[in-house]
Amino acid sequence: MKRTAIEHLLKWSQNEDVRPVILTGAKGVGKTYLACDFAKSFYEQFLYVNFEHDAMASELFKSKDPFKVSALLLEYYSVNKTGLSLDNLSGDRLLILDEVSHCPDALNMLAELQFTGEFHRIIAISSSPIKKEVLDLYYHIPVYPLLFNEFLVAIAKDWYIETIITHFETDKKIPEIVHKELLSLFNLYLIIGGMPGIINEYLNFDNLLNITENHMLLMGTYRSYLSNISSDSEALKMNQVLGSIPLQLLKENKKFQYKLIRKGTTHAMYKESIQNLADRNYIIPSYKITSDELSKINAILEENRLNVNELTSFKLYLSDVGILNSLISKQVKPPFNNLASKAIMENYVAENLQANGYPIMFWESDSTAKIDFLIPKDGYIIPVELFTDENTRSKNLSVLKQKTDFPYAIKISSRNFGYSKNVKYVPYYAVFCI
Structure with a gap:
């Protein structure tokens, strides 16, 4: 189901400015599908993290060191249900952080995590409101029901x-x-x-x-x-x-x-x-x-x-x-x-x-x-x-x-x-x- 918002993601992915993108919108408008469909279409590998459904995911962000967090992410999700492994997670890799508002530590670390080099690009998703001053730091793409x-x-x-x-x-x-x-x-x-x-x-x-x-x-x-x-x-x-x-x-x-x-x-x-x-x-x-x-x-x-x-x-x-x-x-x-x-x-x-x-x-x-x-x-x-x-x-x-x-x-x-x-x-x- 092609969405207009995917054109914004494409423009972002081709931009030299590698700041993370934040997708916002009500539950059910297709934010997660949009991000994963984009990842499957344009990236060799992607890692998907859902803070709402995986209680342990937030624990990985307790460290203030983004390099350590990146390593923990790769280690923890090497055997997750998506079938990703450490051998697969290399090269052109996208990180998707779903319902990032459930983990303030992750939201606060988006920029630092980007520059560890483990992830080529980062997409954060939120169904909850995020303060404007935070959104202004990133590429903000609101997602609405299909027109x-x-x-x-x-x-x-x-x-x-x-x-x-x-x-x-x-x-x-x-x-x-x-x-x-x-x-x-x-x-x-x-x-x-x-x-x-x-x-x-x-x-x-x-x-x-x-x-x-x-x-x-x-x-x-x-x-x-x-x-x-x-x-x-x-x-x-x-x-x-x-x-x-x-x-x-x-x-x-x-x-x-x-x-x-x-x-x-x-x-x-x-x-x-x-x-x-x-x-x-x-x-x-x-x-x-x-x-x-x-x-x-x-x-x-x-x-x-x-x-x-x-x-x-x-x-x-x-x-x-x-x-x-x-x-x-x-x-x-x-x-x-x-x-x-x-x-x-x-x-x-x-x-x-x-x-x-x-x-x-x-x-x-x-x-x-x-x-x-x-x-x-x-x-x-x-x-x-x-x-x-x-x-x-x-x-x-x-x-x-x-x-x-x-x-x-x-x-x-x-x-x-x-x-x-x-x-x-x-x-x-x-x-x-x-």
């Missing part, structure tokens, strides 16, 4: 990708028969989502019968993991937030309301839990930008003022649209109404924008107009509106234009590609191009 273009590769429809990109760049309509086929594949993607294990389930059985069940099993894994790494009270609050998200997004006003968790709850009681979920990539916060803040958005982003602790008006999306689709189907019987469809589509767009490195923001003007997403680009704000069908008429952009200038806007819908009156029309399946 639609990666999904097309997984289901052997990758020839569509170049066509989508070309029409996105030229704004020319795609042939209608291809457009309808892509919308159909996109609807399939919304059901399955981007978690590699769920996609494999679909490919293995060639049907959707077990998709919802597997989404629920994955959510159960998340809940169990949060319980294992947190206090009982903190785990309860994080799981309450996760459980409320479908109801939050099924409202007309999708802003997060604490009363949907339980009566009497407050921002102060849950802000840390929400931030913890965001840091672990289980949720995607989208923050409200006021009209007064539109002209100051670059300063806000530079000062990193978009966080739950400082802002009380926000939306929350799940990290994977397929999981949300399954959860909503338990509340609203398909075919979905406009509210449910809009919730799923918003979640999908938020995933794409996050994966493409954009901050997730929205704007409202005294409840008279609203823009689903704002993209900072080339010193401007690009408004993004989302529609649940081909009807893309609204007055929202004209209201926003009175507040701030923008070179063009994006409207996402089932409508074909096009560009008219400073509006770029993007079909759902091309959002990964934005």
Whole structure:
């Protein structure tokens, strides 16, 4: 299952700067598979260490001498289940340290370990948050659920990708028969989502019968993991937030309301839990930008003022649209109404924008107009509106234009590609191009 992130790993491996790479992302997004697949494809040998499943692995890093640690690693894993031996472990060798956050000593020694010469390159993997100042020391590659273009590769429809990109760049309509086929594949993607294990389930059985069940099993894994790494009270609050998200997004006003968790709850009681979920990539916060803040958005982003602790008006999306689709189907019987469809589509767009490195923001003007997403680009704000069908008429952009200038806007819908009156029309399946 080819991932876009492997191109980042290839670029890193060919760079003269040999600093270790750190892969981060929620459990189940394919970090370990990505690292091991990369290792098998481009290295003669690799050594895989998992600090979560091998309790003794952390003991090997008790020494402060990286040369001694390297020797201990080679000795300890000479007879491990991967079949590696001391005779094999030579030459072009990669070291993979999985769930490195479980061993702070290993995380602190990554750079020193690199220069012992025993390992040509090092990849560290973490499902837990790592401080920004630590990530900045290394090559950081965040891994997210598969976007639609990666999904097309997984289901052997990758020839569509170049066509989508070309029409996105030229704004020319795609042939209608291809457009309808892509919308159909996109609807399939919304059901399955981007978690590699769920996609494999679909490919293995060639049907959707077990998709919802597997989404629920994955959510159960998340809940169990949060319980294992947190206090009982903190785990309860994080799981309450996760459980409320479908109801939050099924409202007309999708802003997060604490009363949907339980009566009497407050921002102060849950802000840390929400931030913890965001840091672990289980949720995607989208923050409200006021009209007064539109002209100051670059300063806000530079000062990193978009966080739950400082802002009380926000939306929350799940990290994977397929999981949300399954959860909503338990509340609203398909075919979905406009509210449910809009919730799923918003979640999908938020995933794409996050994966493409954009901050997730929205704007409202005294409840008279609203823009689903704002993209900072080339010193401007690009408004993004989302529609649940081909009807893309609204007055929202004209209201926003009175507040701030923008070179063009994006409207996402089932409508074909096009560009008219400073509006770029993007079909759902091309959002990964934005």
